[in-house]
Amino acid sequence: xxxxxxxxxxxxxxxxxxxxxxxxxxxxxxxxxxxxxxxxxxxxxxxxxxxxxxxxxxxxxxxxxxxxxxxxxxxxxxxxxxxxxxxxxxxxxxxxxxxxxxxxxxxxxxxxxxxxxxxxxxxxxxxxxxxxxxxxxxxxxxxxxxxxxxxxxxxx
Numbered sequence: 001x002x003x004x005x006x007x008x009x010x011x012x013x014x015x016x017x018x019x020x021x022x023x024x025x026x027x028x029x030x031x032x033x034x035x036x037x038x039x040x041x042x043x044x045x046x047x048x049x050x051x052x053x054x055x056x057x058x059x060x061x062x063x064x065x066x067x068x069x070x071x072x073x074x075x076x077x078x079x080x081x082x083x084x085x086x087x088x089x090x091x092x093x094x095x096x097x098x099x100x101x102x103x104x105x106x107x108x109x110x111x112x113x114x115x116x117x118x119x120x121x122x123x124x125x126x127x128x129x130x131x132x133x134x135x136x137x138x139x140x141x142x143x144x145x146x147x148x149x150x151x152x153x154x155x156x
Contacts, residue, residue: 001155002080003033003136005126007115010068011108018071021101021114024087025075029147034074034127034136042066048129060110072130078148078155081123084116 008021026032040048045062052058075084089096093106093113106113117123127136148155 001031001076001078002120002123003074003076003127004081004084004117004123005115005130006073006075006084006117007065008071008073009111009113009115010064010070011111012105012113013069013071015105017105017113020105022071022073024101025073025084028077028083028087030075030077030080030084031141032073033076033138034072034131036072036130036135037069038072038130039069040065044129048126057110064111074127074131074136081117081120085118088114088116 006025008018012018012021022032042062045065046053049058049061049065052061077083087101089100089102091102091112092109093102093111094109096103096106098104101114102112117126144150150156
């Protein structure tokens with residue numbers, strides 16, 4: 001099973017969308033193996049968004065991400081990165097399809113509610129940036145055989 005980092009950004013928290021968003025991931029069948037309510041330190045935000053340094057929106061992005069509390073999640077599931085990114089929708093809420101998190105809850109091009117890792121390599125780095133190994137849990141859910149066909153030994 002793959003893992004990914006999800007951040008419910010300050011706008012999700014301020015708007016009271018935490019439960020709605022988390023329930024979508026759980027209803028899809030993704031497993032939460034780590035979760036924190038936290039405030040991102042400026043140095044960590046600069047590190048996390050370093051790939052955008054020099055772009056016009058970089059400073060405002062860092063300021064936004066450190067402006068209030070966030071919810072940090074580590075989700076686990078088969079193809080979890082692709083699945084969760086599809087569930088998030090297009091980056092800008094006004095472009096996101098209805099039925100996606102951003103499509104249903106967002107209209108802004110600056111406040112886009114949620115972050116998700118974009119590759120296995122990025123996910124590994126991002127998860128370790130926000131979580132210690134002992135803060136992540138390996139466990140089996142009784143409902144796992146009802147989410148994935150496990151008859152071949154690999155989740156289908």
